[in-house]
Amino acid sequence: MKPSAKKLFLIGIVVIILVFLGLRIYPMTGKATLSWRPNTETDLAGYKIYYGTLARTGDCPPGGYSDKLDLGKTAIAESPSYIINNLEIGRTYYFSITSYDNSGKESCFSGEVKKTIGNPIIEQLKIFIKRIK
C-alpha cells in the first residue's frame, strides 16, 4: 500500500526531529581499534599506546605525542588489540605502540598509523543505506 503524501510528510518531520535530537544528544565521539602482532619476549610485561593529533617527532618515546595509555598485561595475547574510545569526530589521530618488560625497559615505537574519526551514527547510516541499495 502506497503511503499518502501527508503521511510521508508527517513521518519526515518526526524523523528530522528524532535525528536532530539524536545527533545533539549522542556523544560526539568516535573510536579507533588498534591491533598488532604480539611480541615474543618471555619477560614481556605489557604495551603502551601513544597517540595524539600531531604526527610523532621521534622514533622513541615520548615522541611528541599528547597521550599515552599503559595497557599492562591485559593486552598480552596471541592477537593483541585495543579500542580507544572518546576520540573527537572529524579529527585525525596518530598512533604508535611500544612494548616493555618486567623491569620497565621500554622499546622504541612501532610504525605509526593514523585515522580520521568519523561520526558513528552517520557511519552506521551509510553502511545501512549501502546494504539496502
Added chain:
Amino acid sequence: MPKIQKTQIFFLAIIFFGLFGLAGSSRAATYYVATTGNNSTGNGSTGNPWQTVGYGISQMAGGDTLIVKDGTYSGTANFITGVPNGSVGAYTTIKAENPFEVRITRGTDNLLYYDNPIRMNANSYVEVEGFILDIADDSTPPSVVGVTGSDHIKLKKFIVKRSGVLDQYANIVAISGGSTYVLLEDCGVTGGMRYGIYAGGTADTSRYIILRRCVVRNDYSNSTQPKAAFATYGNNAGIGIRDVLYQNTVAIDGQNTWDGTGDPSSRATYAGYYNPKNAADVTYHGTITLNNYGYWGGMGIKELSGTNMTLDSCVIWDSGENYGLRLSGNQDYVSVNKCTIGGNAAGFYHASSPVDNHFLKNTLFYNNTSLSASNYGWATESNNGFNPVGQARGTNPIASTDNLEYITRIEAGSAWDGAADDGGDVGANILNKWGVDGTLWGETGYDQLTDNSLWPWPYEDKIKEVFSEANSSPAGSNPATNDTTRGFASSGTGLYGGPITLTSYIWEYLGSACPAEICTASSDTTAPAAPSGLSVQ
C-alpha cells in the same frame, strides 16, 4: 512496490538511529580531565578535556567514567569527593589514564575535617583507580582516604604519602561508618600515621572488607595512642567490625614510633597488624610483617572479646622488642596454620582463654630467641616446626637445624617439606596471589588462591619511588629522623644481581639470592623489540 518498501525501510532506519541517538543520552559517558584542560571551554572529551577533577566529577552521572590524564593536580578542586553513585554492573569510575601517573596534592589549600582527598561518604558502586595522593602539612583531615557509610567501593592501584604535621589519631586510610563491601587493592601507604590502614571504630559495624596486596610502612608518629600498620578496630563493648580479609598485605620497615616514656601498654606499637578490642572474623592469607618495630608484637590479632581470627600462610618476622604473635582477651577461636614466625624475641605471647578452640598447626618457628613469653596452651598444637630444636613442643614436632632460605618459601627437601598434617609444608609459602583481581567479598574467586604469581610484586617500582621521596619527621614526632631510602627502598644491588626491589628485599632477607623465577636479573639490559604490524580501523 519495491520502491515504496525501500522508502519505508529508509525512514524506519532513520527513526531507529534517531531513537538510538536518544537512547545514547542515557548511556554511560566517559569524560576526561587534563592539567592543560579548561573547565569553561572544555567539553570533557579527550581532545578538549576539563581542567580539574572536581569539575569533571560534577559533570558526571551515575555509571559514568572520568579519566584523569597524567600530571600533578593541586588543591581541593581536585579531590575525589561528591562522586555520583553507580549501580550494579555500572560503577561510577574515576581513574588515572595511566596508573600512578596522576598525583593529587593539597597545594596551598587549608583542609577542613571533611576534606579527604578521596572521600566516599554514603556512596555506592564507585571505583577509584590509579592515583598517588601526596598530602602534606595539615593536621586535618584525619584521613587521606575516607570511606564512611558506603558500600560496593573499589579503591585500586593507589599510593598515599602522608607528610608533615598530622593529628595524633590520624589514620591514613580509614573505613568506617558501617561500610560494607569495600576493596582496597594494589595500594601503598607511607609516612606519618597512627594506623596506616584502619577499618572499624569504637561503635562501628563495617563488614565485608578486603585488603588485597597493600604495602604499609610506618615512618613516624606523634600519637600517644597504640599504633600499627594495619588495624581492624573493634567496638568498646560487643562485637563491632567483622568479616575482614587481608590477602597478601605487607607491613614493612616500620620505625620505632614510641617515645620511650609513659605506659607502654597504651603508647607502644604493634608492628604490623593489630585488632584492638572486639573485632571478629578476621582472616589473613599470605600476609607479611617484616622488620617492623613493635613493642607488643608483630601481629596483635586478639584482644578483649575479639574472636574468630584465622592466620593462614603468614609470615611474622623481625618484630621488634617483644613478640611475633600476640593473643589476649577471653573469647575463642584462633587458628594459626602454616605460618612462619621467626627472628623475633619471642615467637608468641598467648594470654587468651578459654583455649578450647585455639589451634596452632603446621607453623614454623625459626630463629626466635625464645618460643613464647606466655603460653596458656592450645587445644591443638601439632606438626609445628622448630629451629632451634630445643624449642620443640606439642604433638609431632618437626625440629631441625635445616636452613630456611627464604621467609616466603619452604624448600623442597628440607625437614618441613611435606611435613604438615595434610601433606603440605610446615611454614608459609607465599607464592601466588590470593583473590581474583577486582573482586569484592562474595564475588566469584574473591577468597581463592589463584594460579597467578604474586612476584615480582605488582607496581613495586612505583611503590619504591614514592616511598623513597623525602619525608622529614616533623617536630614532636618519633623517631626524629626518617630515612626514606631504608630497607626495601634502599638504593644498590640485590644479591640476585639487579636493583633492590620490594620483591628482592623480602626474598633476600635471610641472605639467599632471590630465585631467578622471582626476580629479574640485571644482566638483562635489553629492551624488548618494538611491536610490529600495527594497524588501525
